Amino acid sequence: MFGEDFENNPVMLLTALFAMLLAIVQLVVYIATVVFFLMWLYRAHENLAAFGVHKRQLQYSSGWAVGSFFVPFANLVIPYRAITEVWRKSLPNQESMFGEVSPPGFFPLWWGLWIVTGVLDQLYFRLSWREEVPSDATEAIGAIGSVLGIIAALMAVKVVREIQRQQVETSKAIPTQPTFASPPAPPQFNQPEDLKAPSS
Secondary structure, three states: OHHHHHHHHHHHHHHHHHHHHHHHHHHHHHHHHHHHHHHHHHHHHHHHHHOOOOOOHOOOOOHHHHHHHHHHHHHHHHHHHHHHHHHHHHHOOOEEEEEEOOOHOOOOOHHHHHHHHHHHHHHHHHHOOOOOOHHHHHHHHHHHHHHHHHHHHHHHHHHHHHHHHHHHHHHHHHOOOOOOOOOOOOOOOOOHHOOOOOOO
């Protein structure tokens, strides 16, 4: 399975095995994260209508917020902007005296890790096909990308929980529809004595 270079260099072999294990874990976490994250994002975006947010107030639709992840180059910016828009529109007071409210600091940290992970994965894939590049350097890049990918997935869970928490809090502030009592029964009148049917 491994060449002579790996057999003569135990450190290189351990690095390759570690990178392979992390790649498998990353793939599983990545697929699960993408599926559930996109399903959640669509529902969270659709919830904005219940908070009184009209579609004309949104820069991105629910479909485009999800679909932008699959559009090259656009997926570097638009998904993050769509997600921060969902967070911002989920707030009771969507604007402050200084303009739009900025999302928590871990939002850009998560997106930055996501972008860096994608770059490292592409670099690892391309370098793994080039024989002139040392294999230990290639495996090190793959290992770093895998670790950052797992961290990015965990940060994505934190982003989901923050938006979910905000939407739950905002939904509690929505006034409920007033309940009306059922109308009273119609009045009943006693029949006059002279109109009563004579008894036989």
